[in-house]
Amino acid sequence: MSLWEDLVWRGLVQDRSQGLGASALAAPITLYAGYDPTAPSLHAGNLQLIITMRRFRDAGHRVIALAGGGTGLIGDPSGKNAERALHDEATIEAWATRIEAQIRRLLGDDAIYENNRSWLEPLTAIDLLRDVGKHFPMGYMLAKESVKTRVHGEGMTFTEFAYMLLQAYDYAQLYERHECRLQIGGSDQWGNITAGVEFLKRTQRHGAYGMTTPLLLRADGQKFGKSEEGAIWLDPERTSPYAFFQFFLNTADDQVGTLLRRLTLLSRDEIEELEAAPPESRTAQRALAEHLVGIVHGDEGLREAREQTEALFGGRGEAEAVPVARDALSSWPAVFVAAGLVSSLSEARRLIKGGGLYAGEERVTEATPLPELGADDVLLLRKGKRERRAVRPET
């Protein structure tokens, strides 16, 4: 199966410019995807695009990961219904560095890493207006979906309006520097991507394509990659390999096939076999979770995630216990707060009243006595069915 056929089968092609297809990808080409450093880490929702780049790379194409060190200072209006808050340069640079390191782990060192700050910073206002802006008729820009929705809604400043010029300029720079011929991105990037393709065409630089992948949504249409705790980050400091594993293990049945196709590097045969497994066995969820933890956190992370899952849910092996100060062991609510399972004593009290907290397999009630913990004892706590954590007295 060719790369293109594979992408189509996986449901990864949402929009594409004319002429992009199997034949355009027959010979190796150079492509890029950009990311704006608007957070200190990538999250699960960013995975689809990076894995898609990985597919291109594995098929022999050359991929460029472009950090938006410059554009991140402006703020992309796409997919947003309100003006973005601007961060300062130092923050953006620091985030860009961290994110690049994360992408390197997923794409390897043979990918090309660029930062558009290196050409946007020296770009003068005159250059931008003469060399780029001249090729953008107002009607064309105003017709963009990202502009229309904002102009008729919350409003938009010139800063964000001009964003598409910068992204088009990026594409042109990469076209010149690396003979980049394809830009890929999430479907909210389609407007910016076509602006780039259009700009190249108008400046006599031919053979440039664009493609987008569909937005990854949960079955109920909500944004993907968020849990009760907030986003599922790729940074193990923010979201442990165990929590990352649990997030994917809890994938709904009707979504697991989609995620296997879009996010994993498993083959079509492997995926179809997993989809055929009885849903109650959760084989597909387990395979998904293990595969992704492996890709993102490596063998070591996968081992940790498995061990913790086994210890907390299977009752075997040793769970990593959160050390809790002695005086927090004075009441059940305090213990659960210290363990990080609930955010306040009030919440803990409410949950106890509702029967949602457990110590070991015992439901905690107001009458449940607190156990006497020796220095080496570990107490298994549980909130509901899915969240578990072990604690031990602080020494």
Add this chain to the structure above:
RNA sequence: GGGGGGAUGUCCGAGUGGUUAAAGGAGACGGGCUGUAAACCCGUUGGCAUUGCCUACGCAGGUUCGAAUCCUGCUCCCCCCA
């Protein structure tokens, strides 16, 4: 420059002097049913405290026995005209 509208809890959104920790919806969380699914039903959803207190309706003051609701100033946003 002129005129008008707006800022409410995680989000959307009611509320225009009193029983409002603030309707309703969404989301989230818990319980039940299950498979650490989905759907569905029930409950909870500011904090601290064993029925009381504190904090909260853009910010800062003021009026009042009492304000999210009235007044003043400020900040930010939107729309229209120039």
